[in-house]
Amino acid sequence: MKKTLSLTLNRIIQEAKADLLLGDIYLLLEHAIGRGKEFIYTYPMYSPTENELDRWEECRTRRLKGEPVSYITGWREFYSLDFKVDRFTLIPRQETELLVDQVLLRRPDSLLDIGTGCGNIAVSVRYHLNRCLVTAVDLSVKAVQMARYNANRLLGQHDIRFIKSNYFNELDKVEFDVIVSNPPYIKSSDIDRLPIEISSYEPRIALDGGSDGLMTYSKIIGDSQPYLSQAGKLILELDPELLGGVMTIAEEKNYTVENVVKDLGLNDRVIVLSP
Ligand SMILES: C[S@@+](CC[C@H](N)C(=O)[O-])C[C@H]1O[C@@H](n2cnc3c(N)ncnc32)[C@H](O)[C@@H]1O
Numbered sequence: 688m689k690k691t692l693s694l695t696l697n698r699i700i701q702e703a704k705a706d707l708l709l710g711d712i713y714l715l716l717e718h719a720i721g722r723g724k725e726f727i728y729t730y731p732m733y734s735p736t737e738n739e740l741d742r743w744e745e746c747r748t749r750r751l752k753g754e755p756v757s758y759i760t761g762w763r764e765f766y767s768l769d770f771k772v773d774r775f776t777l778i779p780r781q782e783t784e785l786l787v788d789q790v791l792l793r794r795p796d797s798l799l800d801i802g803t804g805c806g807n808i809a810v811s812v813r814y815h816l817n818r819c820l821v822t823a824v825d826l827s828v829k830a831v832q833m834a835r836y837n838a839n840r841l842l843g844q845h846d847i848r849f850i851k852s853n854y855f856n857e858l859d860k861v862e863f864d865v866i867v868s869n870p871p872y873i874k875s876s877d878i879d880r881l882p883i884e885i886s887s888y889e890p891r892i893a894l895d896g897g898s899d900g901l902m903t904y905s906k907i908i909g910d911s912q913p914y915l916s917q918a919g920k921l922i923l924e925l926d927p928e929l930l931g932g933v934m935t936i937a938e939e940k941n942y943t944v945e946n947v948v949k950d951l952g953l954n955d956r957v958i959v960l961s962p
Contacts, residue, residue: 697731719743753883775829795864806834870903
């Protein structure tokens with residue numbers, strides 16, 4: 688079918704609003720025409736080329752099937768930095784920026800990030816604390832590769848150590864001032880009930896917290912003590928419903944709850960533990 692080359696950005700946006708969110712339309716359109724939001728605002732009467740229209744149609748179709756915008760464009764903003772993401776890495780969430788806030792508040796000299804994904808926490812911390820020695824681990828080799836790519840892009844020369852590791856297994860016996868993690872915490876049986884954007888597209892290894900969602904907390908809290916300095920802190924993201932369970936695990940492992948931080952929706956989202 689012959690493309691309508693007189694189709695303007697303005698018209699595309701108005702038509703797409705019938706079935707897509709405006710924020711998604713802008714991100715996908717930026718990706719399709721390879722120009723920023725400013726261009727779209729400034730030239731609403733621009734007529735995309737045939738290639739650009741083909742790309743837009745592909746983006747729109749993928750989004751309508753449920754694929755997250757970030758996997759279509761390959762990018763996600765986190766802590767005001769642009770991270771490359773793909774189907775092997777969880778898409779960073781806004782709530783997780785709270786973890787970075789909590790780490791930066793404490794200005795640690797050393798940090799371990801467990802389950803680094805695309806490297807969003809590790810790289811954001813290192814970006815703002817350039818003397819902090821950062822180590823980041825993930826069980827997924829593809830995630831480790833992506834995290835390294837993001838660090839190289841965003842930090843240039845850096846000394847973050849990225850390691851493929853099952854939790855602490857591949858680490859030397861080094862002590863860290865802060866251990867941070869946004870671990871997988873969805874109950875296995877709940878994953879298929881999540882929106883299709885998550886259940887069909889995001890990596891299961893990044894979501895699955897076992898039968899009660901607490902498996903990864905038991906492991907991380909249980910094994911972290913030898914890797915924490917004396918005044919060290921363990922800072923974990925959680926689902927608000929898991930707070931009681933995480934606190935019980937912390938007590939059993941002789942940790943003190945220093946703080947529970949709420950997200951913008953006033954849900955308990957981050958727990959700070961001291962050994
Ligand atoms: C919820 S995602 C968090 C990703 C990223 N840190 C963020 O906050 O967006 C959890 C991450 O933990 C990793 N992971 C799962 N099991 C692990 C294990 N046993 N050891 C290390 N990393 C693991 C997953 O591959 C995934 O990247």
